Amino acid sequence: MPHPVSPPRAPADHSSPKLFVNDGPLEPSMVGQLTPSSPDEPLDVLRQRYNENGYIYLKGLLPKASVLQAREAYFTHLSPSGVLKPGTQPVLGIFDCAKDCAAFPGIGAGAVGGNQRPGGDAGAIFVDRALEAHTMDWYAETFCKHPALVDFVREFSGWGASTLPIKRTLLRNNVPGTKAIGVHYDQIFLRHGEPTSITAWVPIGDVSVNGGGLIYLENGHTLGREQEERFTAAAMADGLTEEEAKNAFNRNMMDTGLLDDGPARYAKRFGRRWLVADYEAGDVVLHTPFTVSRTVDTIELGTTLIWTQIHASTTNHDPNHVIRLATDLRFVDSSKPWDKVGYV
Template sequence: MLTSNGYVLDESETRMGTLEPVPASERFDRDALWTRLRRDGYLYLKGQLDPTQLLEFRRYYFESLDGANVYAAGTDPLLGLAAAGNVDRAAMRRSLFDVIVPGPEYAALCTMPAIADWFAWLLADRVHLHRRKIIRHTKPGETGIGTATQAHYDLVYLREGSDRVLSMWIPVGDCPRERGGLAYLEGSHHWVIAGERAGTLKLPAASITADLPGLANQHDARWLLADYEAGDVVVHSAHIVHAALDNADAGGTMRLSTDIRYQRAGEPIDWRWQEHWNHDDGL
């Protein structure tokens, strides 16, 4: 049973589907990728990144949270096995926002050639990586409103710059659907773009809803999921609606992922996204 924020997803064929990976024949065809991105709102790139680099960073991430009771004592941090009991949130925030987020290890991950050079190739221009980059882990068993990323589209948080920002979601380690990966509402970028142009959508920076099954019913659409493997990424437009599932991993493994944003350097850049991510930065 798959859930998001405690809501049980409808797994019928009319409400749930699978993300379509970019086929090998299109991986180095820029025009084909843009056609696919405009049509689907996303590019699911299997094996885009080196899994070894990702797993090295996964170990570094959890090691850096030592002392906050995030991962189980006596286990390899690479495994990301959740600790029993409460997390020391103050200690976790110190490590996350003072060490990991501004650190060179995270910067290297987000600018590796398979990311930075790839965006420069796709956009055929100089590119800009937004400094505000988000990295998060989720523990198995956490459920209820606010425990998973709610349904939203990125543009509501990026209105001070170009609407042609592209996001890349990177699972740092394997992320089968029961571990709480990202889900995309099929075709939603089309009605979001239309609503943005008509001025009928919410302007404040806010999620749409935590009720994923209700949103799918409202738009007669499917949530698209995947069993992500280390090295896979999803690049998506600023208009497609997406959300995270709850982590229900039976083995106690935490999901670790990061989402970063690239755009053409010459287009308007949202100034609010040019500082490191912090839990109280207001976005």
């Protein structure tokens, strides 16, 4: 059986294509580049970079063939919805531009109404199949537990045999022209445990710089900490217990749990750039809801310094109409309390 091929990529544009988010274009002054790292670099160097930047962008951590096999399986499963351009290979994930993109809403893109099915009846087949993909063996048992990723997190975190990939993951597609992900940080959605998890954002296939990939706020981990402290102080001032405060955080945010639906507005408000990348199949970005450490050469968790990485995504304007596919995989230290709400 031949290996699946990568989706087409437009020729490199060194003038940098214009990037769009939910509230319009990002001005060039608002955009910077993520710093790439090699998984083969010494762990102490990677840990230091992780603590200083709030993320590590690992090039080629996963075998490309494994990533493309998962992409092929996903779009083969979604093809009955009519989302793919007729006559194209499922692994390419090319959107049928003759269709209305509103019928193919991305999961977790902040649809009005919270957790209701996005797109309503028109997107029923597409959304239901996208949700079903979370439980299929090729994803839940093979891709989410890929040894290259699990082994790296085990060594990087120092958790060893206590490293647990949790089943609550978020497999997101983003059809060209649909709503992007707003500004948030992961601890918003992980209130019921200690902040001792690591998120691996994994693009499943190439994602061009203007193809809807994740963007990280420059030094957003320090800003996230400040916001978290402000929310905590406000909750305590209202006389809430610790448990009540956990469930009250979203009062400070939108009904979808976002800090802001508009990344451009958010960048202007705080005077910080959004960091972007031209992702390739096999790349992984590690960030945490809280990056907690006492020194730069360890990410020992449970100490007092708290960092919270803020991120969002661009609108998918890929020139070849490639559907962006990616997943959030989360790992916890099972020897400590962790958020089991929704864990099945």
